[in-house]
Amino acid sequence: MSAFRLAWRNLGRNRRRTALSLAGVAAGTAALLLTAGFVVFSFRGLSEAMIHGGLGHLEVARAATVAASGATLERPLAAGLDDWRELQAAIEALPRVRAAAPTVHVAGMGSTPDGRTAAFLGLAVDPERERRMGFDLKLRGGHPLADAAPATGEDEILVATGLAETLGLVPGAPLTLLALDPDGMLNALDVRVAGIVTTGVQELDTRYLKLHLATAARLLASESVSNLVVTLDATRDTEAARQEIAALVAGHEPALAVTGWRERAPFYGQVRNLYAGIFWFLGAIVFVLVVLSTSNTLTMAVLERVRELGTLRAIGASAGQLARLVLAEALWLALFGALLGGGVAALLIALLNALHLQMPPPPGAVNPIDLRLAWVPEAFAGAVLLMLAVLSLAAIPPLVRVARLRIVEALTHR
DSSP states (O other), rough: HHHHHHHHHHHHHHHHHHHHHHHHHHHHHHHHHHHHHHHHHHHHHHHHHHHIIIOOEEEEEEESOOHHHTTSSSSSSTTTTTSSSHHHHEEEEEEEEEEEEEEEEEEEEEEEEEEEEEEEEEEEEEEHHHHHHHHHOOEEOOOOOSSSSTTTTEEEEEEEEEHHHTTOOOOOOEEEEEOOOOOEEEEEEEEEEEOOOOOOOHHTTTTTEEEEHHHHHHTTTTTSSEEEEEESSSSHHHHHHHHHHHHHHTTTTSSSEEEEEHHHOOOHHHHHHHHHHHHHHHHHHHHHEEEEHHHHHHHHHHHTTTTHHHHHHHHTOHHHHHHHHHHHHHHHHHHHHHHEEEEEEEHHHHHHHHHTEEOOOOOOOOOOOOOHHHHOOOOOOHHHHHHHHHHHHHHHHHHHHHOOOOHHHHTTTT
């Protein structure tokens, strides 16, 4: 009879001990899979939230740095794109690209008729392209910006909740915007509040407003834009699309740079490293706990069967054969415990996702985060292999006992 068949029969002899061992392995596997599911979904959710929150997959802008070109938020178009319409058409003709949206970043002051003032950070956009790209701000009141360029004297803006509170603004309220044009001249433009929005970031909500490209052109006396924000059909194509666009704009004067979303969002890398550290720390704890619990279980199994093992030695079984028997029991426990843990994890993931639970917003944010977990096949395969390796290590102490077993002492053991 093979070692694996005999080991399978031995596991069924003491079902309580076997059940406890399986429970330990299953719990460790489930913990790893749930953690991996949370981490992976968090990575995906964070990246997609940043991309579709306005960052886009790629940015096309002047290669000159802001400091070198003389551009600042107060003079946003000192290094702007003048021929952005031709660039936009060429980029949108590429197969991976969903849309390329022009934006203008502008800072200035807002003033109300009753004398209230506050600094603002503005983003001018093409509303129709923003909607196509999946960019979205939560509207808390009023209506969104119209797709069509507003007529002269009918300019509207969206104001974030914090800035609206500071200036006492409601939908329909008048506001005067003041900003510097590319030549450093101060311009003013009267607008009305179309709606109140939230960016989801508390600090940004105190200064943020959004306006139509046509409104920004009147305010800044320029048709140029700060950059083109590019979104793709699939995030996995970011690097390939970056290379295609870089080849497309090579030789452009002035020189252009194509930057991926990761380079523009260092916060993502910091969060990713934090989550990865948590995952590996939990993995180390599970590793130690499973090794200790299963090693103790396997050792007790050997001690309870000393006379049996001695009899097997007496009828001709070698120490190596007995060692393979113990190792086979460990591998059976690892395999079935990991499969059981995978099943438990899959059920828990489905249940938690169906409940649509939410976590409190992180520091500085105002919107809660959906608690969802991803099923990661690679993590499941890795967990099975990990448990096989862990229980192989856990089998070392009982294997040493078996190797040192003396036949006479074993047969007289009580």
